[in-house]
Amino acid sequence: MGESVAEATITSWLKEVGDTIEQDEAILEIATDKVDSEVPSEVDGVLVEVLFNVDDVVQVGQTIAIIETEGEGNASAQAPKTQEVVDEKAAPAVAEVSQTVVAAQESAAPISSNGERFYSPLVKNMAKAEGIAQAELDAIPGSGKDSRVTKADMQEYLKTRGSQPAKAVAAPVTKTPAKPAAKQVAAPVVSAEGDEIIEMTRMGKLIAHHMVESVQKSAHVQSFIEADVTNIWNWRKKVKNDFMKREGENLTFTPIFMEAIAKALRDFPMMNISLQGDTIIKKKNINLGMAAALGNGDLIVPVIKNADQLNLVGMTKAVNDLAKRARENKLKPDDIQGGTYTVTNVGTFGSIMGTPIINQPQVGILALGAIRKVPAVIETPDGDFIGIRYKMFLSHSYDHRVVNGALGGQFVKAVKDYLEAWDSNREI
Numbered sequence: 104m105g106e107s108v109a110e111a112t113i114t115s116w117l118k119e120v121g122d123t124i125e126q127d128e129a130i131l132e133i134a135t136d137k138v139d140s141e142v143p144s145e146v147d148g149v150l151v152e153v154l155f156n157v158d159d160v161v162q163v164g165q166t167i168a169i170i171e172t173e174g175e176g177n178a179s180a181q182a183p184k185t186q187e188v189v190d191e192k193a194a195p196a197v198a199e200v201s202q203t204v205v206a207a208q209e210s211a212a213p214i215s216s217n218g219e220r221f222y223s224p225l226v227k228n229m230a231k232a233e234g235i236a237q238a239e240l241d242a243i244p245g246s247g248k249d250s251r252v253t254k255a256d257m258q259e260y261l262k263t264r265g266s267q268p269a270k271a272v273a274a275p276v277t278k279t280p281a282k283p284a285a286k287q288v289a290a291p292v293v294s295a296e297g298d299e300i301i302e303m304t305r306m307g308k309l310i311a312h313h314m315v316e317s318v319q320k321s322a323h324v325q326s327f328i329e330a331d332v333t334n335i336w337n338w339r340k341k342v343k344n345d346f347m348k349r350e351g352e353n354l355t356f357t358p359i360f361m362e363a364i365a366k367a368l369r370d371f372p373m374m375n376i377s378l379q380g381d382t383i384i385k386k387k388n389i390n391l392g393m394a395a396a397l398g399n400g401d402l403i404v405p406v407i408k409n410a411d412q413l414n415l416v417g418m419t420k421a422v423n424d425l426a427k428r429a430r431e432n433k434l435k436p437d438d439i440q441g442g443t444y445t446v447t448n449v450g451t452f453g454s455i456m457g458t459p460i461i462n463q464p465q466v467g468i469l470a471l472g473a474i475r476k477v478p479a480v481i482e483t484p485d486g487d488f489i490g491i492r493y494k495m496f497l498s499h500s501y502d503h504r505v506v507n508g509a510l511g512g513q514f515v516k517a518v519k520d521y522l523e524a525w526d527s528n529r530e531i
Contacts, residue, residue, distance in 0.1 A: 109162065109163055110135070110160055110161060110162050110163060111133040111134060111135045111140075111160070111161055111163070111436070112133060112134045112135075112158060112159070112160050112161075113131060113132075113133055113155055113156070113157055113158065113159050113161060113167070114131075114132045114133060114134050114157065114158075114305075115131065115132045115157060116130070116131045116153060116157065117129050117130055117131055117132065117141070118130050118131070118150050119150070120150055120151060120152065120153060121149065121150065121151075122149070122150050123148075123149055124144045124147065124148055124149065124150055124170060125144070125147055126143075126144055126145065126146055126147050127143045127144065128143060128144050129141040129142065129143050129144075130142055130143065130144050130150070130168065131167070131168075133161075134305065135436040140435065140436060142167075144170060146170055146172050147172065147173070148170040148171050148172040148173070149170065149171045150168060150169075150170055150171075151169050151170065151171045152168060152169040153167075153168050154166060154167055154168060154169070154224040154225070155167050155168075155224075164221075165221075165223065165224075166223045166224060166225060169225065214227045214230050214231060214235075214237055214240060220241065220245070220250065220251070220252070221251055222240065222251075222252060223251075225254055226240075226252050226253070226254065226257055229254070229257045229261075230257070233261060233264075240252070243256060243257070243260050244256070304399070304401065306401045306403075307401060310401065310402060313462075313463070314460050316463065317460050317461050317462070317463045318460060320463060321461050321463070321466070321502040321503075321504065322502060322503035322504050323458075323460070323461065323500055323501075323502070323503070324500070324501060324503040324508070324511065325458050325498060325499060325500050325501075326498075326499045326501075326508070326511050326512045326515050327456060327496055327497070327498050327499070327515075328496070328497050328499075328512075328515050328516060328519050329494055329495070329496050329497075329519075330494065330495055330496075330497055330518075330519040330522045330523055331479070331492050331493070331494050331522075331523050332356075332474060332493050332494065332495055332522055332523070332525075333492045333493045333494075334523070334525040334526075334527050335356070335359055335493075335522060335525045336474065336493040337527065338525060338526075338527050338529065339354060339356065339359070342354065342531065346419075346531065350416060350419070350420070352416075352419050352420055352423055353423065354419055355419075355422070355423075356474070357393070357422050357448060358415060358418040358419040358421075358422045359415070359522075359525075360446070360471055360518075360522070361391055361393070361407065361410060361418055361422065361446065362410075362413075362415055362418055362521075363518050363521035363522050364391065364410075364444070364446055364469060364518055365389050365391060365410040365411040365413075366411065366517075366521055367514055367515075367517040367518045367521060368389050368411065368443075368444055368514075369389065369411050370514075370517050371510065371513065371514045371517065372385060373385070373505075373506070373510060374444065374466065374467050374501070374506065374510065374511075374514045375389055375443050375444055376443075376466055376505065377443070377464040377465060377466065378464060378466060378502065378504065378505050379464065383505060386443040388408065388409050388441075388443065389409065389410050389411040389443060389444070390406050390407065390408050390409065390410065390441050390442050390443045390444075391406065391407045391410040391442070391443075391444055391445070391446060392404040392405070392406050392407075392439075392442035392444065392445035392446065392462055392465075393405055393406070393407060393422065393425060393426070393445075393446055394445060394446065394447035394448070394459075395425070395426055395429045395430075396451070397429065397430065397432075403429050403434065403439060404439055404442060404445060404462060405425035405426075405428075405429055405434055405438045405439055406425075406438065406439060406440065406441055406442040407421045407422065407425065408441065414531075415531050416531060425438065442462065442465065443465060444465055444467055444468070444469075445459075445461075445462040445465060445467075445468040445469075446468070446469050446470075446471065447459050447468060447469070447470050447471070448470075448471045449470045449471065449472060449473075449498075450471050450472045450473030450474060450495065451473075453473055454472060454473060455472040455473050455475065455495075455496050456470065456472045456496040456498045457470040457472070457498050458470075458498060458500060459498065459500050460500065461500055461501070461502055466501055466502040466505055466506055467499065467500065467501040467502070467506065467511070467514070468499075468500050468501075469497060469498070469499050469500075469515065469518070470497070470498040470499075470500070471495065471497065472495045472496035472497070472498065473495065474493050474494070474495045475493070475494055475495065476491055476492070476493055477491070477492060477493075477494050478490070478491060478492075479491075479492040479494065497515050497518055497519060499511055499512075499514065499515040501514075
């Protein structure tokens with residue numbers, strides 16, 4: 104799922120218990136932040152157990168289902184069972200002990216993972232079935248990664264445990280029924296006759312939460328500057344057809360702007376940071392987030408990794424690839440992770456400037472306004488005159504907790520300078 108992805112939400116199971124599954128066939132769908140993905144099976148077999156439900160949040164590395172492969176018995180059948188009574192004379196005593204064990208199991212606290220050890224759902228179920236308390240489970244040596252207790256460890260321990268003399272079992276503790284937590288009743292939806300009520304999508308809720316959280320967390324402040332991009336406009340018009348024939352890619356303004364922004368971030372590395380509590384993390388890599396609007400109105404921010412290391416051809420291919428896969432809902436979870444600075448193009452919809460909200464935990468975001476043909480004063484050695492120029496506004500929002508006005512202004516000025524210094528004779 105990508106190195107930076109830690110958890111996912113199960114959105115739907117595509118297979119039911121008992122279904123036959125082929126290798127690489129999709130079993131379920133998951134969602135990470137704003138990306139939906141299918142999880143394929145690693146083996147051929149039969150789905151025998153599902154360990155999580157729809158809408159459960161699962162950590163990377165957790166077991167989510169059990170598939171029976173050829174030559175294996177049912178997973179539940181492999182789990183150790185309570186020893187059957189073989190001696191008729193001992194039956195009453197065994198029955199009495201079994202009843203006490205069951206009562207103790209019902210009153211025992213549920214098994215849970217702690218900060219030092221993680222227990223899979225299968226291990227928890229085995230511990231519950233055998234009446235193993237949390238303290239006893241914590242003492243079992245594990246042979247898995249990071250000393251994790253595996254199914255084999257549990258089976259080996261239960262063999263030894265079963266051969267030991269039965270220990271006295273404490274009388275079951277009478278449980279006091281817990282008072283049910285007060286349910287938060289949602290406020291009724293108020294609407295007039297004829298109004299249409301639309302439920303927010305899952306992605307819409309995530310975006311809303313993310314935006315409100317950012318405004319509450321960061322001290323937003325903005326700097327605006329106007330850039331003359333006439334040289335870029337004329338240069339692109341001259342080379343775009345040859346570029347399409349040679350590279351098979353459409354050369355838009357976005358990769359040109361991205362290149363200038365990556366250079367400015369290299370010049371001002373304290374804009375390429377994140378803030379965690381009172382600690383500033385200065386990022387080694389320059390990973391540019393590129394806000395993209397989807398057909399349903401939602402927004403997603405795929406990330407161009409190591410953007411400062413790409414030439415214009417590489418930047419164009421990266422921008423076009425991410426934009427295309429975003430529109431087709433084919434982004435992978437790692438495609439939207441790891442951004443260090445974000446760029447949004449509000450000019451796509453005709454806006455000349457904007458005040459974008461910072462994409463946490465970053466500290467800055469740049470909005471690109473629409474390119475307009477306007478009358479402007481042109482300074483020359485022979486004097487000033489009025490001419491027609493292509494200009495645009497750059498709107499820079501930054502976190503005033505760690506970025507002061509000088510740094511915020513100098514950074515966006517550097518972007519402007521790179522754009523205005525564009526070489527009209529540049530070869531690509």
